[in-house]
Amino acid sequence: DIQMTQSPPTLSASVGDRVTITCRASQSISSWLAWYQQKPGKAPKLLIYKASILESGVPSRFSGSGSGTEFTLTISSLQPDDFATYYCQQYDIYSSFGQGTKLEIK
Amino acid sequence: EVQLVESGGDLVQPGRSLRLSCVASGFAFDDFAVHWVRQAPGKGLEWVSGISFNSGVIGFADSVKGRFTISRDNAKNSLYLQMNDLRAEDMALYYCAKSSRQWLDAPFDYWGQGTLVTVAS
Numbered sequence: 294d295i296q297m298t299q300s301p302p303t304l305s306a307s308v309g310d311r312v313t314i315t316c317r318a319s320q321s322i323s324s325w326l327a328w329y330q331q332k333p334g335k336a337p338k339l340l341i342y343k344a345s346i347l348e349s350g351v352p353s354r355f356s357g358s359g360s361g362t363e364f365t366l367t368i369s370s371l372q373p374d375d376f377a378t379y380y381c382q383q384y385d386i387y388s389s390f391g392q393g394t395k396l397e398i399k
Numbered sequence: 400e401v402q403l404v405e406s407g408g409d410l411v412q413p414g415r416s417l418r419l420s421c422v423a424s425g426f427a428f429d430d431f432a433v434h435w436v437r438q439a440p441g442k443g444l445e446w447v448s449g450i451s452f453n454s455g456v457i458g459f460a461d462s463v464k465g466r467f468t469i470s471r472d473n474a475k476n477s478l479y480l481q482m483n484d485l486r487a488e489d490m491a492l493y494y495c496a497k498s499s500r501q502w503l504d505a506p507f508d509y510w511g512q513g514t515l516v517t518v519a520s
Contacts, residue, residue, distance in 0.1 A: 380444050
């Protein structure tokens with residue numbers, strides 16, 4: 294199984310901040326990585342796929358980068374609606390998720 | 400509008416079985432892979448199982464391999480998860496999720512709202 298490790302587990306930030314979340318895979322997954330946003334009591338929402346492609350309707354302040362084993366999700370200027378939990382997912386071999394990063398208001 | 404509606408969640412004793420269902424609408428169900436993903440209370444997402452559009456490719460997480468089976472009925476736009484020998488660690492909200500492709504190697508672009516499985520004596 295491919296293990297996905299996210300950091301940090303929790304991130305405190307303010308509206309307008311630029312934040313970055315990191316995801317590492319236990320083996321190379323090329324660019325077969327997605328990012329999801331989940332709010333309390335809601336299903337996850339796809340933000341980015343193939344490491345850097347923005348899903349339709351997702352604001353351009355979200356961006357993704359990386360390949361192989363290291364990936365990042367960046368939010369360029371945090372908005373109030375962005376405080377949520379973020380998960381990375383590999384879909385190279387079946388699927389697996391990172392443990393999540395909770396983005397909190399500072 | 401794409402919709403995925405799960406059902407079948409219940410309170411069940413350890414060692415017993417349960418079958419979850421997911422009915423899809425708003426897209427060509429027989430043209431996409433579908434998956435089950437679970438989330439234990441207060442925890443992260445865990446991929447459970449996936450099945451390709453034609454049932455030709457099936458995968459399971461190691462944690463459920465040998466106990467869970469996945470199937471689909473394209474004529475009924477339905478996905479199923481048969482869960483046997485349930486354990487306390489299987490207790491979670493189970494989501495049905497649509498793949499963006501026919502095969503398992505694709506992100507999940509639509510999710511249901513989940514059905515809750517509680518395992519307790």
